Amino acid sequence: MNTLFRTTESPFLQYLNQPSTSDRRRRISSLPVRIGLGRSTRTGLAKTTTRMMASSSSAATETVGREVLKKGIADFYDESSGIWEDIWGDHMHHGFYNPDVQASISDHRSAQIRMIEESLSFAGVPEDSLKKPKSIVDVGCGIGGSSRYLARKYGAQCQGITLSPVQAQRAQALAAAQGLADKVSFQVADALQQPFPDGQFDLVWSMESGEHMPDKKKFVSELARVAAPGATIIMVTWCHRDLSPSEDSLKPEEEKLLNKICDAYYLPAWCSAADYVKLLQSLSLQDIKAADWSQYVAPFWPAVIRSALTWKGLTSLLRSGWKTMKGALAMPLMIEGYQKDLIKFAIITCRKPK
Amino acid sequence: MRLLTHNMLSCNIKGVTNGFPLRLEVEKFVEKEVDFSAEFLRNIFPKIEWKALVDASRSMGYSQLPDEADSSMLDSDDFLKKFHHALLELHLEEGVLICPETGRRFPVNKGIPNMLLHEDEV
Numbered sequence: 001m002n003t004l005f006r007t008t009e010s011p012f013l014q015y016l017n018q019p020s021t022s023d024r025r026r027r028i029s030s031l032p033v034r035i036g037l038g039r040s041t042r043t044g045l046a047k048t049t050t051r052m053m054a055s056s057s058s059a060a061t062e063t064v065g066r067e068v069l070k071k072g073i074a075d076f077y078d079e080s081s082g083i084w085e086d087i088w089g090d091h092m093h094h095g096f097y098n099p100d101v102q103a104s105i106s107d108h109r110s111a112q113i114r115m116i117e118e119s120l121s122f123a124g125v126p127e128d129s130l131k132k133p134k135s136i137v138d139v140g141c142g143i144g145g146s147s148r149y150l151a152r153k154y155g156a157q158c159q160g161i162t163l164s165p166v167q168a169q170r171a172q173a174l175a176a177a178q179g180l181a182d183k184v185s186f187q188v189a190d191a192l193q194q195p196f197p198d199g200q201f202d203l204v205w206s207m208e209s210g211e212h213m214p215d216k217k218k219f220v221s222e223l224a225r226v227a228a229p230g231a232t233i234i235m236v237t238w239c240h241r242d243l244s245p246s247e248d249s250l251k252p253e254e255e256k257l258l259n260k261i262c263d264a265y266y267l268p269a270w271c272s273a274a275d276y277v278k279l280l281q282s283l284s285l286q287d288i289k290a291a292d293w294s295q296y297v298a299p300f301w302p303a304v305i306r307s308a309l310t311w312k313g314l315t316s317l318l319r320s321g322w323k324t325m326k327g328a329l330a331m332p333l334m335i336e337g338y339q340k341d342l343i344k345f346a347i348i349t350c351r352k353p354k
Numbered sequence: 355m356r357l358l359t360h361n362m363l364s365c366n367i368k369g370v371t372n373g374f375p376l377r378l379e380v381e382k383f384v385e386k387e388v389d390f391s392a393e394f395l396r397n398i399f400p401k402i403e404w405k406a407l408v409d410a411s412r413s414m415g416y417s418q419l420p421d422e423a424d425s426s427m428l429d430s431d432d433f434l435k436k437f438h439h440a441l442l443e444l445h446l447e448e449g450v451l452i453c454p455e456t457g458r459r460f461p462v463n464k465g466i467p468n469m470l471l472h473e474d475e476v
Contacts (some may be wrong), residue, residue: 157398195467
């Protein structure tokens with residue numbers, strides 16, 4: 001497993017002292033979050049972590065790094081969830097579009113719903129009343145858009161988990177308002193330590209949350225652990241391009257671009273879709289399928305940018321806070337990443353053996 | 355937090371083998387009316403840890419559930435109504451969920467449990 005991942009190191013979190021090559025190799029299998037110096041602009045967060053770093057061992061380093069990342073993610077979504085919902089609604093994920101189409105603003109919500117349906121179809125989730133999922137977990141549930149949609153579609157019970165207390169409250173309020181309070185419930189919890197016993201869920205759903213996970217192996221093991229025998233696991237997530245056999249890592253300019261994005265969106269290291277497939281294989285999961293859907297999401301970021309540049313968008317951004325604004329400023333970097341074939345929008349699905 | 359949710363939550367601190375069921379400490383609870391579905395209750399019954407449900411409902415002040423239950427009782431309307439009430443209509447709004455093995459306390463605020471672990475528990 002040690003050489004399984006050849007991946008970027010998040011610069012948001014980097015070693016204060018550069019590790020030796022052998023250190024790096026040993027650590028790669030768990031893709032640790034590392035703390036470190038700020039970049040050219042020092043944020044409050046970087047200053048805090050530098051102070052915490054002053055006298056830490058490397059194990060403690062990783063521990064503090066994880067806490068900083070989790071808090072960063074929670075704060076980011078606590079701050080920005082409202083403005084997103086205001087402009088885009090309750091689905092915090094990419095839409096699925098026909099390739100090469102200029103989508104109008106009214107198309108986007110139906111594209112986001114289509115993303116859910118295409119994902120379920122790709123994974124082959126049964127629809128008949130006997131085999132359809134009855135118990136679902138939404139890992140990284142945001143304000144519960146997917147949870148409510150899936151609960152309604154299948155008449156199932158759905159549990160959602162998020163690091164953001166603001167999101168969990170909002171998710172619950174929306175569920176109550178939509179008459180779904182008896183079907184969905186939300187918890188503040190960590191996807192790397194899901195608060196559920198083994199084998200609880202028929203459908204394990206992770207829609208654009210995988211990119212936040214600092215330990216991809218743990219993340220995937222937890223998805224597998226809470227899946228019931230025969231359950232379907234669906235991950236839709238941002239990846240970097242697969243490395244070719246001769247490559248040990250991405251090119252320096254590619255890493256540099258991803259690092260800037262990591263910083264703005266509280267993302268730890270990226271991996272490739274092929275890395276996820278290997279992880280699923282190592283857990284003996286079956287029917288593993290992966291696809292690159294980058295061409296189907298191309299209109300999304302330009303549309304988000306356009307929405308941010310409206311009067312409503314700009315005034316909301318100015319009111320919401322620095323983290324949200326930083327996120328907004330990073331959007332062109334996402335477009336650049338897609339255009340350079342560096343960033344991939346991937347779907348990876350599989351089944352837990354019976 | 356409904357008791358249906360409570361019946362699914364467990365403490366996942368590293369090394370804990372007996373993290374379920376979580377004990378309830380109730381500061382504030384409410385009763386909410388939920389549409390009754392016999393079919394739903396019959397389908398969910400096999401997945402419910404009955405003793406955990408009984409103990410949890412008692413800590414919310416509801417003691418009408420029988421100590422033990424088997425599927426033959428699902429034919430009784432009276433039983434189904436009590437099952438429905440305990441499982442879906444009792445909501446913990448403010449309180450604490452307590453790990454039976456370590457005593458670790460997980461807060462519940464405005465009906466939302468916070469199950470985040472500290473880094474030394476991972």
